[in-house]
Amino acid sequence: MRGRRRTRACDRNWAELHTGVLMVIFLKxxxxxxxxxxxxxxxxxxKVAKEEPDLWRSIDMTNHGYGSxxxxxxxxxxxxxxxxxHRLEEFSLEYLGDRCNKKNNHFINYCYRTSVLKKLCLIxxxxxxxxxxxxxxxxxxxxxxxxxxxxxxxxxxxxxxxxECPQLKSFKFNNSWFNMPPPHPDDVDEEVFDDDEALGIAKxxxxxxxxxxxxxxxxxxxxxxxxxxxxxxxxxxxxRCYNVNMDADMQARCARLKTIRLPGDSVDDYGFEAEVxxxxxxxxxx
Numbered sequence: 240m241r242g243r244r245r246t247r248a249c250d251r252n253w254a255e256l257h258t259g260v261l262m263v264i265f266l267k268x269x270x271x272x273x274x275x276x277x278x279x280x281x282x283x284x285x286k287v288a289k290e291e292p293d294l295w296r297s298i299d300m301t302n303h304g305y306g307s308x309x310x311x312x313x314x315x316x317x318x319x320x321x322x323x324x325h326r327l328e329e330f331s332l333e334y335l336g337d338r339c340n341k342k343n344n345h346f347i348n349y350c351y352r353t354s355v356l357k358k359l360c361l362i363x364x365x366x367x368x369x370x371x372x373x374x375x376x377x378x379x380x381x382x383x384x385x386x387x388x389x390x391x392x393x394x395x396x397x398x399x400x401x402x403e404c405p406q407l408k409s410f411k412f413n414n415s416w417f418n419m420p421p422p423h424p425d426d427v428d429e430e431v432f433d434d435d436e437a438l439g440i441a442k443x444x445x446x447x448x449x450x451x452x453x454x455x456x457x458x459x460x461x462x463x464x465x466x467x468x469x470x471x472x473x474x475x476x477x478x479r480c481y482n483v484n485m486d487a488d489m490q491a492r493c494a495r496l497k498t499i500r501l502p503g504d505s506v507d508d509y510g511f512e513a514e515v516x517x518x519x520x521x522x523x524x525x
Contacts (some may be wrong), residue, residue, distance in 0.1 A: 254281045261287045265294050270319050288322075295323035299332035301362055320352045327353035331360035350375040360386040362511075369396050376403030386411035386451075388511065397436045401443025410447060412436065413511075414454035419444050432482050437461030441468030451476040453509065458482045459489055476500040478509070 259476055265288060267272055278288030288294065298319045302311070320327060330353075332346070346367050350356065356379040369392050374383065382404045387396070388411065397412060437457040440462035448471055455477070457465075462483055466472065473496060477483055481500045485493075493499050 254283045256283075256284040258287055258291075262294065263264060264289075267497055270298055270300060271315060274315050278352060286470055289488060290404040292324035292326045295319055296326050297329040298323065298327060298332040299329075300457060301331050301360070316349060320349055323353065325353050325354060328355055329358040329360075330356060331362070332364055332391065346371050347374050350378060354378060357381050361388070361390060362386075363389045365389070365391045365454065368392075369399055372396055373399045373403060376400055379404070381406065383407060384409040386413075388413040389415065392489065397437045398439030398443055405446065407444055409449040410440065410444060411451040412455070413451060413493075414456075432456055432458050434458055434461030434464070438464055438504055441465045444469055445471075449474045452480060453477075453506070454479045456482055459484055459486075462489065472496060474498040476506050477502055477508050 261284060265277060268277060273288055278285050289430065298316070300316050300319075316332075320330075344363070349480060350359075359375070360383060361378070364387075367390065376399070383406050385404065385407065390396075394517070397410075400410070401407065433456040436455060437452070438461060440447070441461075441519060444450075445468060447469045450465065450469070450472060453476060457477075458481060459482075462477070464489075465475075469506075475493065475496050475498070478500050483489070483502055
């Protein structure tokens with residue numbers, strides 16, 4: 240139509256976008272992009288990013304490439320949690336935490352800022368202690384899903400988690416694994432076999448539906464205890480658990496499960512690779 244001027248992209252006032260539209264866009268963004276990018280574009284965008292707690296119900300501080308220098312994420316993590324206004328429901332951390340006292344432990348302080356946490360994921364948080372896990376679990380009665388991948392614990396952490404999280408439905412507790420099945424049991428040191436973590440699960444996680452124990456050192460006895468102690472279990476992932484022998488008896492016990500991943504099954508879809516070859520440990524993302 241003559242005389243009608245097209246609105247060009249450069250003529251639009253992006254600061255006037257409706258809050259609902261910004262929410263849809265911001266919810267598709269990562270935490271760091273929102274804190275350091277979109278949330279800094281203009282005053283109106285910053286207002287939405289800062290004052291809408293629904294944007295911060297799920298905080299994922301993984302895969303940012305900082306590795307062991309993840310202390311650089313301490314301030315952004317604290318800021319994101321503050322913006323959740325105690326509504327944080329899903330929290331994922333990587334390479335973060337320290338073994339100092341309760342007052343100074345970053346991980347504990349983060350989790351004190353919410354009481355409605357339903358999902359917790361810790362990846363390569365080697366310095367998060369059993370004490371920190373216990374303190375967090377005590378304050379999060381709604382926890383239903385926990386993932387601990389590549390950690391370092393001295394106590395029976397599975398029993399601690401199970402006792403403090405009676406509503407737990409999904410538990411992932413994954414370790415590094417040998418790049419080949421171990422030799423005959425008679426030729427292996429007893430330390431290669433360990434059912435303590437499995438027994439802790441069997442003793443306390445009676446409502447469990449989904450269990451992943453990649454690279455665990457449990458044996459048939461530990462697996463039997465889990466199957467007996469977790470009557471509602473539906474899915475089981477024991478890939479790279481080479482101490483488990485899926486003989487006829489074990490196959491019969493696992494027949495009630497909807498899904499099972501066996502020790503020798505592929506780990507191509509796992510997302511991590513951690514193979515122990517002799518005294519060396521290679522840890523990297525796929």
